[in-house]
Amino acid sequence: MLDRILKIDKEIxxxxxxxxxxxxxxxxxxVTNQFNWAPVFILIFFLIIKSFGWKRGGFMILSMIILVxxxxxxxxxxxxxxxxxxxxxDPEIDHLLRTLINPQSFSFMSGHATTSTFFIIYTTLxxxxxxxxSALLLFFPVLFSYSRLYLGVHFPxxxxxxxxxxxxxxxxxxxxxxxIDKVSFAK
Numbered sequence: 001m002l003d004r005i006l007k008i009d010k011e012i013x014x015x016x017x018x019x020x021x022x023x024x025x026x027x028x029x030x031v032t033n034q035f036n037w038a039p040v041f042i043l044i045f046f047l048i049i050k051s052f053g054w055k056r057g058g059f060m061i062l063s064m065i066i067l068v069x070x071x072x073x074x075x076x077x078x079x080x081x082x083x084x085x086x087x088x089x090d091p092e093i094d095h096l097l098r099t100l101i102n103p104q105s106f107s108f109m110s111g112h113a114t115t116s117t118f119f120i121i122y123t124t125l126x127x128x129x130x131x132x133x134s135a136l137l138l139f140f141p142v143l144f145s146y147s148r149l150y151l152g153v154h155f156p157x158x159x160x161x162x163x164x165x166x167x168x169x170x171x172x173x174x175x176x177x178x179x180i181d182k183v184s185f186a187k
Contacts, residue, residue, distance in 0.1 A: 005157075006157075009155045009156055009157045010087070010090075010092065010093050010155065012156050013087055013093070013097075013149060013152070013154075013155050013156055014093055014096045014097065016149050016150070016156070017087075017097050017098055017149060017150065017151075017152045018096075018097075018098060020098050020150050024150075025100055028100075028147045028150040028151060029100055029101070029151070031143050031144060031147040032101075032112070032144070032147035032148065032150075032151055034112075034144075037140065037144070040137075040140060044123055044137070045057075045061055047127060047130070047131060047134075048060050048061060048123075048126065048127070049061075051127065051130045051131075056181070059181070060126060060177075063122075063173075063177055064119065064122065064123070067118060067119060067122060067173055068115060068119060071111070071114055071115040071118045071119070071166070071169065072111060072115060074114070074169075075109060075110070075111040075114050075115065075162070076105075076111070078108065078109050079105060079106035079107070079108060079109070079111070080106065082106065082108045082109075083106050084106055084107045084108035084155075084158075085106065085107060086103060086104075086105070086106065086107040086153050086154065087099075087107065087152050087153060087154065087155055088101075088102055088103070088152050088153050089102075089104065097152035098152060099151065099152040099153070100151050100152075101151055101153060103153055107153075107154055107155060107158050108155070108157070108158050108161070109158050109161045109162045109165060110145060110148055110154045110158040110159050110161075110162035111162070112144050112145060112147070112148050112154075112162070113141065113144070113145040113148070113154075113158070113159045113161075113162025113163050113166060114162040114163075114165050114166045114169075115166065116140060116141035116144045116145065116166065117141040117145075117162065117163045117165075117166025117167055117170065118165075118166040118167075118169045118170045118173070119141075119166075119170070120137050120138055120140050120141050120170070121166065121167055121169075121170025121171060121174070122170045122173050122174050122177070123137060124137055124138065125170070125171070125174040126174070126177075141163065141166065145159045145162065145163060146159075
């Protein structure tokens, strides 16, 4: 059963990856680079400070930094434990893929999908009710995650599990944050 699921996972990746073309390659290479999203992060930090002030907002930003560090280490732990080859390193399908980058680390689960979803879920929960269009931030992890399929460096299951785990962790982290915030900033 697992073998059949993994086979389908590979087939879906090959299909999605081969939808790409040279015209779109620069766009997806730009999207997949987390440093290119710095303006979005600066906007988020600005909105947090504007909404909650320097002291409370600074605490929230510190919690975001901790979130990203935790998520990065958590996904690396899972990757090193499962040791699933990335599609671009999988001899069964690497010749069928359009790959523009060649990471050598393991594939399962996607750190891009997990961390971006975790971060954005947490952020949208913090900003809920403060800004009318804050839910638009949810497009970020979708684009960011899809870029990994386009580039042939993650399987769909890596992305789906990453988004699922990121969503769960984002909600749990927000619940924890609310408890700490209630104690720390009680009036």
